Amino acid sequence: MISIKEAKHLISEHIKALNPISIDLAKASGHILAADVHAQYDIPAFSQSAMDGYALKFDDREKALHLIGEMAAGTATSITIQSGETSRIFTGAPLPKGADTVVMQEKITKADGKITLQDPNLKPGLNVRDRGSEIMAGALAMEKGDFLSPAAIGFLAGIGISEVSVYPMPKIAIIVTGKELQQPGKSLEFGQVYESNSYSLSAALKHEGIEQVAIYGADDDLGILKNVLQTAMVSSDVVLLTGGVSVGDYDFVIEAASHCGVKQIFHKVKQKPGKPLFFGTKDQKLIFGLPGNPSSVLSCYYNYVLPAIKTLSHKNSSVMEAQARLTHPYSKPSGLTHFLKGKYENGLVTPLSAQESYRLSSFAQANCLICLDETQEHFNKNDILTVMILPN
Numbered sequence: 001m002i003s004i005k006e007a008k009h010l011i012s013e014h015i016k017a018l019n020p021i022s023i024d025l026a027k028a029s030g031h032i033l034a035a036d037v038h039a040q041y042d043i044p045a046f047s048q049s050a051m052d053g054y055a056l057k058f059d060d061r062e063k064a065l066h067l068i069g070e071m072a073a074g075t076a077t078s079i080t081i082q083s084g085e086t087s088r089i090f091t092g093a094p095l096p097k098g099a100d101t102v103v104m105q106e107k108i109t110k111a112d113g114k115i116t117l118q119d120p121n122l123k124p125g126l127n128v129r130d131r132g133s134e135i136m137a138g139a140l141a142m143e144k145g146d147f148l149s150p151a152a153i154g155f156l157a158g159i160g161i162s163e164v165s166v167y168p169m170p171k172i173a174i175i176v177t178g179k180e181l182q183q184p185g186k187s188l189e190f191g192q193v194y195e196s197n198s199y200s201l202s203a204a205l206k207h208e209g210i211e212q213v214a215i216y217g218a219d220d221d222l223g224i225l226k227n228v229l230q231t232a233m234v235s236s237d238v239v240l241l242t243g244g245v246s247v248g249d250y251d252f253v254i255e256a257a258s259h260c261g262v263k264q265i266f267h268k269v270k271q272k273p274g275k276p277l278f279f280g281t282k283d284q285k286l287i288f289g290l291p292g293n294p295s296s297v298l299s300c301y302y303n304y305v306l307p308a309i310k311t312l313s314h315k316n317s318s319v320m321e322a323q324a325r326l327t328h329p330y331s332k333p334s335g336l337t338h339f340l341k342g343k344y345e346n347g348l349v350t351p352l353s354a355q356e357s358y359r360l361s362s363f364a365q366a367n368c369l370i371c372l373d374e375t376q377e378h379f380n381k382n383d384i385l386t387v388m389i390l391p392n
């Protein structure tokens with residue numbers, strides 16, 4: 001059995017970011033850019049009004065101005081204003097030739113068909129967005145390694161980019177093993193349990209922007225599991241098996257993996273939950289055998305799978321951690337690191353009840369995992385502990 005630190009190190013040693021791909025900008029949210037992006041155009045592409053109002057020459061601000069036309073957003077034709085003239089203009093519209101300033105419509109008066117300004121704060125260029133003021137053609141818009149947030153996607157669309165080079169999200173397969181599993185919504189026969197691991201894992205992956213997940217079921221049968229694993233590996237970068245990694249007579253994951261050419265990197269980690277965790281590789285593919293108990297599956301997902309899939313997509317893989325003060329004393333035997341489902345708030349952390357690994361009711365309420373050191377047995381009220389903040 002290896003330590004958590006060793007297990008994490010071994011996984012990280014076997015991961016390489018996936019090769020970049022080119023994708024539609026509309027599908028790129030949540031990815032990391034794999035190449036710099038340069039602007040192809042000056043944006044705005046023309047001097048533009050920032051307000052609904054009147055365009056004029058600043059030097060004419062004291063004059064009663066003659067209204068000669070209008071510029072609306074999207075207009076394909078331009079007009080020219082001479083000294084003593086103004087044009088109606090709307091937000092986003094190109095400035096007429098000859099104009100350098102816009103006055104808001106609330107700050108004028110109209111008399112005898114003439115426009116007079118009532119804006120003591122008017123400055124040259126006020127309410128005008130200059131051509132190229134967002135970005136100039138050829139300038140660096142975003143850098144390789146930048147995260148494509150919704151704002152970044154909007155920014156790139158706004159400068160005319162329609163395709164980007166990104167590190168892809170890994171293709172993931174989930175294999176739930178177990179003859180006892182029944183789909184939610186159907187009635188339970190004697191001995192059956194509802195299948196929940198593919199649900200929690202798919203939801204966690206969706207949270208990372210990974211929606212394309214292939215889900216397979218496999219009975220507790222070596223032949224079936226070998227076939228399913230072989231099929232799942234063909235079209236995925238990561239395979240997550242749940243159940244079947246312990247020492248029971250029907251636990252076939254280790255054997256099936258070996259038959260399929262998966263190289264075992266480790267099996268069993270000094271932790272609770274998730275002690276029988278398995279990790280192996282085949283070429284660049286990662287194979288995780290997650291211990292079947294629903295809480296063990298999720299605990300191992302956050303500790304090992306999530307950092308791994310983030311690394312594959314070139315993302316920062318470090319987990320959000322905090323130091324928190326324990327609100328109640330807690331005891332455990334030494335020998336395994338425990339990850340307790342906890343509630344973290346204002347620097348304080350409370351272990352929840354229902355910590356057993358077959359239960360998810362506490363995980364459903366938790367916002368953190370409390371890390372209790374392998375060797376320590378007793379934890380006192382007010383002890384400072386490390387907590388892993390769960391993505392919400």
Ligand SMILES: Nc1nc2c(c(=O)[nH]1)N[C@H]1C(S)=C(S)[C@@H](COP(=O)(O)OP(=O)(O)OC[C@H]3O[C@@H](n4cnc5c(N)ncnc54)[C@H](O)[C@@H]3O)O[C@H]1N2
Nearest residue numbers: 176178194195196197243244245246251275291292293296
């Ligand atoms: N003699 C020993 N027995 C066990 C040990 C051990 O060291 N010696 N380890 C225990 C620990 S710790 C864990 S964790 C489990 C892991 O066992 P497996 O990975 O082989 O998982 P299964 O036996 O297949 O299932 C465990 C448990 O989880 C339920 N399950 C499985 N899949 C699902 C699913 N998709 N959705 C919901 N629930 C699922 C399954 O019915 C079992 O109750 O082994 C201990 N035993």
Ligand code: MOO
Nearest residue numbers: 273274275296357
């Ligand atoms: O390690 Mo198991 O995950 O405690 O139930």
